[in-house]
Amino acid sequence: MSLDAIDDDRVQRLLDGDLAPGEADAARAELDDAGRAALDGHRRLGEAMRAAARGRDAEAALRPDESDALFARITAAAAEPAEAEGAPRLRALPGGATAPRRPARGRWVGVGALAAAAAAVLAWLGSRPGPTPVADAGPASAPAAEARTEVLAVDFGQNTGTVFEVEGDEGERLAVVVWIEDPAPLAGGGG
Amino acid sequence: MKNTWTTRPRARALGALAATLALAGAVAGPSLAAAQDETPARVLVVLAKEAAGPIDPALRDVEALQRPPFDAFRSMQVLDRSRVTLRRGSPTNVELPNGRRLRIELQQRLPDGRFRVKVSINRPAQNDYLPLLHVVASPGEPFFVAGQSHQGGTLVVGVYVGDAG
Numbered sequence: 001m002s003l004d005a006i007d008d009d010r011v012q013r014l015l016d017g018d019l020a021p022g023e024a025d026a027a028r029a030e031l032d033d034a035g036r037a038a039l040d041g042h043r044r045l046g047e048a049m050r051a052a053a054r055g056r057d058a059e060a061a062l063r064p065d066e067s068d069a070l071f072a073r074i075t076a077a078a079a080e081p082a083e084a085e086g087a088p089r090l091r092a093l094p095g096g097a098t099a100p101r102r103p104a105r106g107r108w109v110g111v112g113a114l115a116a117a118a119a120a121v122l123a124w125l126g127s128r129p130g131p132t133p134v135a136d137a138g139p140a141s142a143p144a145a146e147a148r149t150e151v152l153a154v155d156f157g158q159n160t161g162t163v164f165e166v167e168g169d170e171g172e173r174l175a176v177v178v179w180i181e182d183p184a185p186l187a188g189g190g191g
Numbered sequence: 192m193k194n195t196w197t198t199r200p201r202a203r204a205l206g207a208l209a210a211t212l213a214l215a216g217a218v219a220g221p222s223l224a225a226a227q228d229e230t231p232a233r234v235l236v237v238l239a240k241e242a243a244g245p246i247d248p249a250l251r252d253v254e255a256l257q258r259p260p261f262d263a264f265r266s267m268q269v270l271d272r273s274r275v276t277l278r279r280g281s282p283t284n285v286e287l288p289n290g291r292r293l294r295i296e297l298q299q300r301l302p303d304g305r306f307r308v309k310v311s312i313n314r315p316a317q318n319d320y321l322p323l324l325h326v327v328a329s330p331g332e333p334f335f336v337a338g339q340s341h342q343g344g345t346l347v348v349g350v351y352v353g354d355a356g
Contacts, residue, residue, distance in 0.1 A: 147303040149332040152325040158318060161338065166255040175255035175333050175349075180321055182340040 149176050156180055227300050228279040233351040234295075235333075236271040236287060239264035240344035255335070256347065264345070277308065277352065289341045290314055293348060305329045306352045312336065328352035 010019070014027050028036065151163050161180035165173050237250065244266025250256055256267065275283045277297035285293040291314045299307040306328045312321040326334055330353025339346040 147301075147305050147329050149305070149329045149334050150327045151334065152307075152327060153323075154321075154325070155323040157320065157322040159320065166258045166261070168254060168258065173332070174258060175335055176326075177255075177335045177337055178321070178324060180336065180338040182320065182338055 148173060151176055151178060154178055159183060228297070230277050230297060230300065230306055230353055232275050232277045232283075232295065232353070233349075234271070234273040234275065234285045234293065235269065235349035235351070236273075237347040237349070238268045238270050238288075238341060238344045239337075239347050240266045242266060242343075244268075253349065255333070255349075261337075261347070266344075267347075270346075277306070282309075287312070287339070287346065287348070289339055289346065291320055291339070293336075293350075295350065295352075297352075301327065304353070308350075308352060310336070310350070312339075312348075326350075330354055 010023075010027050014024055017024075019027060154161065154163060159180050159182070161178060163176065163178050166175045166177060168174050235253070237247070237256065239256075239261065241264055246267045247269045249269045249272075250267055255261065270288050271285075273285050275285065275295070277283050277295055279297045279299070282294045282296040285295070287293055291312050294311045294313070296309045297306060298309055301307060308326050308328055310321070310324040310326060311319065313319040320339060321336060324336070328334060328350070331351075333349045333351045335347055335349045337345060337347040339348075
């Protein structure tokens with residue numbers, strides 16, 4: 001799965017439909033089969049994310065202070081299984097999975113189970129085709145042995161959340177993020 | 192008698208050595224134990240908004256906040272920076288600007304230098320926002336808990352555990 005044959009800017013413009021027909025054809029021609037499959041995976045993912053954001057209360061999702069709600073929708077959409085071959089495979093974060101304590105509500109979430117949604121979140125939220133969101137599952141296990149920060153388990157309570165990692169330009173991990181929606185802003189907290 | 196003359200200094204030397212070792216043990220023992228049982232940590236509380244505005248200069252070195260998805264926020268303000276000492280078995284509380292409380296507890300220092308910590312965010316007499324989070328934290332690699340609504344923005348709480356933080 002490689003999009004390395006063409007630069008990031010062209011990938012983004014290709015995904016956005018900003019390339020002229022001739023340019024788009026040329027860019028596609030430069031990709032191998034795996035690259036084209038990855039590109040299609042990006043597109044399907046983006047469409048799923050946009051569909052989620054256009055949901056029942058899209059107006060709320062677009063309010064600046066409602067990014068948590070947007071995240072919840074994105075997470076839900078991203079958690080749906082990939083429908084077709086060629087959809088991006090998602091890298092699991094290192095760390096153990098935890099059995100659901102309250103499976104009916106899905107409160108306890110293992111990191112491994114969240115990784116797919118998390119990577120998809122990054123794939124969509126990143127306004128440019130960054131290096132992190134979609135990657136082969138195989139090689140990711142190598143650096144897992146390093147002494148890095150790991151989220152072992154998280155109980156989101158009655159909220160919805162996800163766990164993902166932030167990576168730098170070279171793919172190095174900068175931080176681990178636990179993102180939790182905040183459905184009931186505190187009256188006394190000003191938000 | 193000769194032996195007595197020679198053994199007395201030896202006995203004195205051994206006694207002094209024993210006393211020195213005892214003193215060293217008395218001093219180093221607790222400090223070694225303390226090193227295992229506590230560690231410094233830093234908590235960074237940022238208010239991030241999608242509305243255009245300034246980025247706090249203090250965040251220039253926090254590279255993670257300049258990357259997706261945080262780069263979707265166009266203004267960031269540091270609301271609080273706390274330096275705390277995490278102690279094993281004794282939770283440390285940090286009050287958040289929205290009235291909730293971040294609680295961090297050191298559980299174990301691992302042989303590889305990482306720290307196993309337990310984190311929660313809640314407010315007395317209310318439902319927990321984050322009931323429980325178990326993290327193995329590497330010094331120098333922070334973890335963030337983000338998503339709380341506050342003053343029209345989102346709180347991003349960064350936790351650095353260990354000396355490198």
